[in-house]
Amino acid sequence: MGLPSTRAEEAPLEASRARSELLTTQRSLRDARRGLGRDATNLEYVKNLVVQFLSLRPGSSEHASLVPVLATVLAFTDEDLAGRRAAARREAEASRGWFGAEAPPNPFLGLTQLAPAPRDRLDRAASPPAE
Numbered sequence: 001m002g003l004p005s006t007r008a009e010e011a012p013l014e015a016s017r018a019r020s021e022l023l024t025t026q027r028s029l030r031d032a033r034r035g036l037g038r039d040a041t042n043l044e045y046v047k048n049l050v051v052q053f054l055s056l057r058p059g060s061s062e063h064a065s066l067v068p069v070l071a072t073v074l075a076f077t078d079e080d081l082a083g084r085r086a087a088a089r090r091e092a093e094a095s096r097g098w099f100g101a102e103a104p105p106n107p108f109l110g111l112t113q114l115a116p117a118p119r120d121r122l123d124r125a126a127s128p129p130a131e
Contacts, residue, residue, distance in 0.1 A: 049069060
């Protein structure tokens with residue numbers, strides 16, 4: 001059997017390719033819609049964390065405990081952390097008054113390393129292990 005030579009013979013091949021593309025596009029669209037639902041949930045989670053963080057008294061243990069959580073969820077880089085620690089040191093030095101009053105400790109001063117961001121953990125779990 002030779003190669004198709006007329007449009008009539010090529011039509012079934014084209015229809016098959018079009019069906020395959022349609023199925024692939026439909027899967028991609030379905031996956032994207034699922035992702036939007038997850039993103040909305042993640043955004044709600046981040047919003048709740050920020051609201052809770054802002055409602056707590058600076059210097060409290062609860063306030064300090066949310067700093068690494070926020071930094072992880074927002075995927076702070078090492079550079080982000082280093083810059084925030086430097087700013088926290090400057091703020092601490094500037095807040096020392098002549099009469100010895102000190103501001104509450106800044107939770108960024110003790111923050112050195114974070115767990116991987118949640119999305120990174122999911123991506124690694126979905127990928128096959130390296131050999």
